Amino acid sequence: MRIGVIGAGHAGVEAAWRASQLGAEVVLFSGESVLPYFRPRVVPLAFGHAELDNISLRPESWYREHEIDLRLNAEVIELDARERVVTAGGREELFDALVLATGAAPALLSFVREFPHDVVPLWGVEEGLAIRERLDKTRQLLILGGGISGVESALYARQAGLDVTLVEKIDHLVPQQLGAGAATVLAHRLRKAGIHVVTGRYAVTVVKREHLHVTLDDVSELSGDLIVTTVGAMQELKLFEQAGLKVDRGIIVDEHQQTSVPGVFACGDIAQRDGLRTTTVVHAHEQGRGAGENAVAFVRRRPLVYVPEPLSPLLFKHNDMEIESVGPPAGDNLVEVVLTTDGQTVYRSVLLEPSDSATSAGGILCGVQMIGSHEGFRQLLDSLGRPWSDIVRSSYPTANG
Ligand SMILES: Cc1cc2nc3c(=O)[nH]c(=O)nc-3n(C[C@H](O)[C@H](O)[C@H](O)COP(=O)(O)OP(=O)(O)OC[C@H]3O[C@@H](n4cnc5c(N)ncnc54)[C@H](O)[C@@H]3O)c2cc1C
The missing domain is CATH 3.50.50.60 (FAD/NAD(P)-binding domain)
Incomplete structure (x- = not known):
């Protein structure tokens, strides 16, 4: 066979x-x-x-x-x-x-083809090594795409001593996994780490003179020596x-x-x-x-097996930066309950789906988002699909751990 x-x-x-x-x-x-x-x-x-x-x-x-x-x-x-x-x-x-x-394959912004050595999509080993080769000569790095790979790249680049600007088109970072509340705290922490975060803007053109000059959609300009893109896949x-x-x-x-x-x-x-x-x-x-x-x-002409669809939470850790998330980032019919936040370093929330059942008043747990703390994350992960009122009653630590 x-x-x-x-x-x-x-x-x-x-x-x-x-x-x-x-x-x-x-x-x-x-x-x-x-x-x-x-x-x-x-x-x-x-x-x-x-x-x-x-x-x-x-x-x-x-x-x-x-x-x-x-x-x-x-x-x-x-x-x-x-x-x-x-x-x-x-x-x-x-x-x-x-x-x-x-x-x-990586989604390619139009100017990747124009400047293949200066605008590199972060995707595989080939691109990873191409970026690495350029680091010695790079002082200012622009990262286009503020998803989790963009955030991780920004943290590594900042750790390497580069001036880093992270640009995200949507109005908050990591939009596929985080809602605005968690993302605001994340952005605050990144700024505190010295990363310049720009959200709700996208790059329109790139021009190369001595440096690379990127014009954003609001006609503001950013410059850098290297552009890394993390803008998704096709x-x-x-x-x-x-x-x-x-x-x-x-x-x-x-x-x-x-x-x-x-x-x-x-x-x-x-x-x-x-x-x-x-x-x-x-x-x-x-x-x-x-x-x-x-x-x-x-x-072998045997019956085919059902292939399960596993749960795959986002579990991110880079030094003291932690991001955990599972479920939808937000939704018109979802209610977000913030469990803990100081607005700057820590954010813990749950997302609840409305339910008609009287026993599920308050809603059904369908998502969790945490920045700077993973307190109770595992427990909540195991509780997905359960009424929030039951979870609270079974003494889940809702406030400050
Ligand atoms: C930078 C980056 C960071 C990521 N980080 C995370 C993370 O932290 N956690 C997470 O869960 N996911 C992460 N992902 C997503 C994760 O890597 C993918 O979901 C996963 O790799 C998918 O596996 P795959 O086997 O389908 O595809 P891949 O791992 O992409 O493998 C596909 C392979 O097929 C080859 N191929 C394509 N066409 C052909 C052809 N015609 N003939 C022969 N070979 C071919 C490709 O070259 C490639 O080697 C990340 C992705 C990227 C790009």
């Missing part, structure tokens, strides 16, 4: 491992030249706080031991989903089942569309991670399930594992 796994990131390596554990002969195609790596570690790598050698997911010998035929520099350029034929490195190969795990779907697979914002899969073509599975950032794409390491692992298992089950 031969299984082809396309893409050797978090999802692909997990899928390859599971399929090989179940007895399959696995070929793992990687478009990159380095051993598969832990992508979140690219941020410390870029700022000199991690080395390439210690961010690999597995040592080279591990692939041999598990009889996974890892092919580096083997970008898949053509795919026939129905016939399960893969073309990479000038060679066509036939498989009994396929797992697609090609992840996402999916490259052409290969899969041409292969005959149903795609939308990702490759559409069912609860078994199976695509519209039987025997072809997709997982990780490239997959779209129930209309949603998940973009975390935890989801990539779980889906990769399930896709690998189901690829083998397909070949």
